Amino acid sequence: MLPADHVVTWDEFKTAFRAHHIPEGLMDRKLNEFLALTQGTRTVMQYAQAFNHLCQYGGYHVDTDAKKRDRFCRGLNTKLKEHLNLVRVDSYNELVNMAITQEDCIMAHKAEKKRKAPVGPSSAQPPTYCLVQNTPAAPSQKAPQQGHWIIRPPQLQQQQHLSVFYHRVLRGVPRGEWL
Numbered sequence: 398m399l400p401a402d403h404v405v406t407w408d409e410f411k412t413a414f415r416a417h418h419i420p421e422g423l424m425d426r427k428l429n430e431f432l433a434l435t436q437g438t439r440t441v442m443q444y445a446q447a448f449n450h451l452c453q454y455g456g457y458h459v460d461t462d463a464k465k466r467d468r469f470c471r472g473l474n475t476k477l478k479e480h481l482n483l484v485r486v487d488s489y490n491e492l493v494n495m496a497i498t499q500e501d502c503i504m505a506h507k508a509e510k511k512r513k514a515p516v517g518p519s520s521a522q523p524p525t526y527c528l529v530q531n532t533p534a535a536p537s538q539k540a541p542q543q544g545h546w547i548i549r550p551p552q553l554q555q556q557q558h559l560s561v562f563y564h565r566v567l568r569g570v571p572r573g574e575w576l
Contacts, residue, residue, distance in 0.1 A: 427454035435472040441496045444472065465489045476503060 399405070415424065431451035436444040448469055452459050459465040466489050470481060473496060480499045486492045 424454060427451060428456065428458075431455050432458065436474045436477070441473075441477070441493070441500045445469075445493050445496075448472065462489050466492050469493070 431448075431454050434444075434448060434451055439447070452465065455465075455468070457464075459468055466486065469489065469492060470478060473481065477496055477499055480503075481492070481495060484495060486495055
C-alpha cells in the first residue's frame with residue numbers, strides 16, 4: 398500500500414497495470430515478436446505500423462529515440478538499409494519519412510526499367526546464329542551451289558526455313574530431295 402500523499406508516475410501505473418492485466422508470458426512473446434520483426438515483403442508503411450504497434454513491448458530496446466531508429470533500421474530490407482546508411486537523421490519520424498521516400502524512388506526505378514526492358518526471347522540465353530548459303534535453293538540439285546555464306550540471326554533462320562519449305566512444297570519437290 399502506498400502512502401496517501403504519494404503521486405503515482407506514469408511508469409509506476411503502467412507497470413502495475415500490465416502486471417495485473419497482461420500475463421508475463423504474453424509480454425515475453427510480444428517482446429520476442431518485436432525483436433524478430435523485419436520488413437520482409439511489407440511496404441515501409443506496413444512495416445512502420447507493425448513496428449509502432451509492437452514497440453510498446455520493446456522496453457529498454459527502444460527507450461530512446463536513437464535506439465528506436467537503430468531497431469527500425471535493422472528490420473528494413475537490405476536495399477533500403479543501403480540507401481539510408483548514407484544519411485544521418487535526427488529523429489525516428491524523420492527516418493520513417495526518409496525510408497518511405499527511398500522506397501518510392503526504388504519502386505519508380507524498377508517500373509522504369511521494366512517499361513524499358515526489351516520484349517522478346519529471354520535475355521538470359523544469347524541468340525544462336527547459323528551459317529547458311531545465300532543463294533536460292535535449286536530443287537533438283539543435290540550438290541550445293543556456289544555462292545556467298547552469311548550468318549543469320551535466329552529470327553531469320555526460322556523464317557528462311559519456312560520459306561524454303563513452302564517453296565519446295567508449292568513446286569512439288571518430293572520430300573526425299575529437300576536436302
